[in-house]
Amino acid sequence: MRRKPLIAGNWKMYKTKDDALAFIYAVNVEVPDKDVVESVICAPAIFLKDLVKREGENLRIGAQNMHYAEEGAYTGEISAAMLKSYGVDYVIVGHSERRAYFNETDETVNLKLISAVNVDITPIVCVGESLEIREAGTTNQVVKKQIEKAYLNVSAQDALKTVVAYEPIWAIGTGVTATPEQANETIIAIRSVIKKLYNEEVSEQIRILYGGSVNTKNVDSLLSMSDIDGALVGGASLDPNSFLTLVRAALK
Numbered sequence: 593m594r595r596k597p598l599i600a601g602n603w604k605m606y607k608t609k610d611d612a613l614a615f616i617y618a619v620n621v622e623v624p625d626k627d628v629v630e631s632v633i634c635a636p637a638i639f640l641k642d643l644v645k646r647e648g649e650n651l652r653i654g655a656q657n658m659h660y661a662e663e664g665a666y667t668g669e670i671s672a673a674m675l676k677s678y679g680v681d682y683v684i685v686g687h688s689e690r691r692a693y694f695n696e697t698d699e700t701v702n703l704k705l706i707s708a709v710n711v712d713i714t715p716i717v718c719v720g721e722s723l724e725i726r727e728a729g730t731t732n733q734v735v736k737k738q739i740e741k742a743y744l745n746v747s748a749q750d751a752l753k754t755v756v757a758y759e760p761i762w763a764i765g766t767g768v769t770a771t772p773e774q775a776n777e778t779i780i781a782i783r784s785v786i787k788k789l790y791n792e793e794v795s796e797q798i799r800i801l802y803g804g805s806v807n808t809k810n811v812d813s814l815l816s817m818s819d820i821d822g823a824l825v826g827g828a829s830l831d832p833n834s835f836l837t838l839v840r841a842a843l844k
């Protein structure tokens with residue numbers, strides 16, 4: 593069964609308001625039918641309201657982070673319910689930059705996943721290994737642990753409402769992409785962990801993206817692999833034409 597592809601741009605901490613709006617106006621009418629390919633832009637929180645207001649029929653807006661609590665005294669934080677109340681449909685959780693610089697842990701990833709699904713926001717759950725781990729040959733064990741911890745106390749029904757992104761840390765922003773075979777192999781390993789945690793239906797239906805130096809030149813070969821259902825893209829999602837090339841690649 594072919595899963596619906598998803599291309600998500602992660603703008604990280606780039607663009608100003610005018611750049612963000614110009615991007616949306618440029619891509620809105622050009623993105624493919626959302627029933628065929630899901631096209632998502634995960635923008636800095638301050639842009640979300642303006643972008644959701646202007647998103648076209650086929651483009652969806654996501655956040656790059658959220659707090660796991662329903663509400664509370666957490667100065668500077670944003671809850672899943674707040675995102676939902678502004679029409680945000682996706683949220684990235686557990687990105688390696690948040691794990692490295694903002695104390696994101698497997699435990700908070702798990703709580704955020706649960707909190708997002710509870711308000712009907714699709715979490716894009718990031719996992720991936722460092723270069724050291726890849727070289728030590730323990731990638732599958734490390735990623736297995738990340739998945740098991742992220743999905744702790746999550747029902748099969750709720751797991752199906754999530755998307756996984758496999759992002760090897762050594763490939764993020766470095767221009768060094770995992771080969772399609774490497775990416776596919778680890779994604780197949782992730783699917784088998786999910787099958788053990790749940791069942792074959794979940795492991796066959798859940799979408800797993802690849803992320804790490806995806807660009808207009810390597811996207812076709814990555815998306816041609818059996819188990820890669822789309823991409824989480826940083827740098828190459830910043831330019832409207834580049835983003836459109838990536839989402840169109842998912843149509844092939």
Ligand SMILES: O=C[C@H](O)COP(=O)(O)O
Pocket residue numbers: 602687759763764765766767803804805806824825826827828
């Ligand atoms: O979330 C996106 C990833 O961090 C990949 O970023 P990149 O495409 O710039 O390597």
